[in-house]
Amino acid sequence: MKILLINPPRSPENNILKFAPEDAKHFIHKKLIGPPLGLLTIAASVKDHDVVLFDTKGEYDLVPDTPPLAELVRLLLAKHRPEVVGVTTITSEFDFSVEILQTVKQTDPAILTIAGGLHATLCPRDFTDLSVDIVIPGQSPHVFRNVILAKEKGLRYESVSGIYINGLAGLKKTVGKPGKWDSANADYLMPDRSHLSRWIETYKVGNSPFPSTYVFTSLGCPYKCTFCSIWTQFKGKYYQRSIESLIAELKSIDEYPVVRFADANTVVDEHFMLDLFRRIEEEGIKKTFIMDIRADVAARRPDIIAKLAAGGLKVVICGFESFRDEELKRYHKDSPAVDNQTAVRVFEENGIMVRGNYVIPNDYTDADFKALAEYSDRNRVVYAGYTVLTPMPGTIYHKEVRDRIVDFNYRKYNFFNSVMQTTLPHDEFHHRVGSLWLIKKGKDVI
Ligand code: B12
Numbered sequence: 072m073k074i075l076l077i078n079p080p081r082s083p084e085n086n087i088l089k090f091a092p093e094d095a096k097h098f099i100h101k102k103l104i105g106p107p108l109g110l111l112t113i114a115a116s117v118k119d120h121d122v123v124l125f126d127t128k129g130e131y132d133l134v135p136d137t138p139p140l141a142e143l144v145r146l147l148l149a150k151h152r153p154e155v156v157g158v159t160t161i162t163s164e165f166d167f168s169v170e171i172l173q174t175v176k177q178t179d180p181a182i183l184t185i186a187g188g189l190h191a192t193l194c195p196r197d198f199t200d201l202s203v204d205i206v207i208p209g210q211s212p213h214v215f216r217n218v219i220l221a222k223e224k225g226l227r228y229e230s231v232s233g234i235y236i237n238g239l240a241g242l243k244k245t246v247g248k249p250g251k252w253d254s255a256n257a258d259y260l261m262p263d264r265s266h267l268s269r270w271i272e273t274y275k276v277g278n279s280p281f282p283s284t285y286v287f288t289s290l291g292c293p294y295k296c297t298f299c300s301i302w303t304q305f306k307g308k309y310y311q312r313s314i315e316s317l318i319a320e321l322k323s324i325d326e327y328p329v330v331r332f333a334d335a336n337t338v339v340d341e342h343f344m345l346d347l348f349r350r351i352e353e354e355g356i357k358k359t360f361i362m363d364i365r366a367d368v369a370a371r372r373p374d375i376i377a378k379l380a381a382g383g384l385k386v387v388i389c390g391f392e393s394f395r396d397e398e399l400k401r402y403h404k405d406s407p408a409v410d411n412q413t414a415v416r417v418f419e420e421n422g423i424m425v426r427g428n429y430v431i432p433n434d435y436t437d438a439d440f441k442a443l444a445e446y447s448d449r450n451r452v453v454y455a456g457y458t459v460l461t462p463m464p465g466t467i468y469h470k471e472v473r474d475r476i477v478d479f480n481y482r483k484y485n486f487f488n489s490v491m492q493t494t495l496p497h498d499e500f501h502h503r504v505g506s507l508w509l510i511k512k513g514k515d516v517i
């Protein structure tokens with residue numbers, strides 16, 4: 072079976088960048104670089120078939136004058152002649168995923184179209200556009216494989232559990248539950264990164280001359296922050312990979328000297344991380360590591376941070392979220408603001424560069440912006456990110472404020488746009504958020 076998997080482009084909507092002062096624009100995130108791990112996993116589930124994976128993000132970075140999406144998809148269809156096309160979807164890229172599948176159906180209605188990924192997991196019922204044949208929620212490589220087998224054998228898709236079939240009468244869920252699938256352990260599928268070799272030069276972060284890749288050591292998160300869709304995607308569960316499977320993966324990616332752990336939180340099981348880094352040292356694996364680590368972990372366990380730094384940890388992404396305890400409590404962050412300050416000190420003492428991220432609520436007034444600016448100025452970090460507290464569909468926060476949402480354009484759900492009424496005038500709010508990006512140490516950008 073010929074299968075084409077397409078990673079959609081980034082959403083261009085970025086009101087923080089649009090309204091920021093000119094001198095701040097250089098620092099504001101324009102794009103995140105990284106491989107589509109989800110699609111690579113799906114590709115691995117059907118590797119006995121003829122699979123092509125196309126990263127449109129990488130393509131637009133590599134060849135900026137690549138034709139617009141619909142034309143690009145038509146070229147891909149003409150070149151690869153797939154019988155099945157699959158897309159992965161996060162909320163802000165939903166429209167592009169649908170546009171890809173619409174182009175597929177306009178070109179050849181016989182091609183089977185399948186949508187999966189985070190947004191398909193949290194909001195499967197959004198995929199009612201008739202260009203979508205099947206929606207597969209969840210960690211679903213085995214279900215995807217079952218759909219391909221059904222197509223191959225000419226069976227009805229109704230026989231595959233765990234999918235939604237779309238049609239004129241709407242989406243219909245098939246009966247039964249898909250069999251158990253242990254994505255992080257027994258059923259872990261090693262991604263075949265050779266699918267991405269065309270774009271490897273584009274996977275470079277900041278000023279690094281070396282390409283980076285993502286590897287997950289865990290899935291899900293044991294915390295329950297109200298604005299976060301990662302724990303809801305995994306229904307609050309947390310799955311840890313095995314150390315030996317990680318060592319095997321790290322040893323297989325010599326072409327990527329920089330590895331970002333794609334975890335919600337890399338240090339949850341502290342013993343696990345210490346054991347992993349002991350094995351990394353034993354195996355003589357030399358990489359630069361980037362991780363997401365919570366402030367409270369660094370504040371409580373500076374000894375662990377020191378060990379990780381010795382093993383190659385160079386950059387940490389840390390969700391500071393707020394400088395006020397009452398806001399952190401409201402977000403269910405489970406970590407007081409003082410931990411942010413302690414964490415910055417611990418990371419810096421260990422030569423680790425910190426990317427600290429704050430989320431800005433839509434009701435911030437002039438006084439709130441001034442207070443945050445003052446705090447952030449006292450706690451400068453090398454890379455600082457200031458994004459908008461966004462009600463992502465499928466989160467607690469979305470349920471809380473759903474009646475106050477004024478902008479339903481999913482392209483804006485990427486943390487760079489307020490989709491609720493702001494207390495300050497709309498343009499000024501984004502200008503003020505943009506100005507904050509100037510409060511950081513030095514001139515580096517990631
Ligand atoms: C890797 C990653 C990326 C990569 C790759 C994503 C891509 N497709 O191109 C890059 C770096 C490009 C990226 C970019 C962005 N990301 Co990102 N990213 C992640 C991260 C860290 C890990 C995701 C992952 O790989 N998980 C592991 C894989 C195996 O799981 P998975 O993707 O869910 O895939 C499984 C299933 O979903 C399913 N599946 C997936 N695809 C498909 C397709 C089919 C056909 C089927 C059947 C099944 C299926 O099967 C897979 C295997 O089991 C998550 C945070 C996290 N820790 O989860 C954020 C996350 C997904 N990103 C997020 C966001 C917002 C972004 C950005 C918009 C950020 C920004 N503001 O710029 C950008 C988008 C573009 C840009 N502006 O540059 C949000 C999404 C929130 C939401 N509700 O939409 C997350 C959850 C982070 C967060 N803080 O909330 N991201």
Ligand code: SF4
Nearest residue numbers: 292294295296299335
């Ligand atoms: S914001 Fe971080 S700590 Fe909170 S639930 Fe999401 S991943 Fe977990």
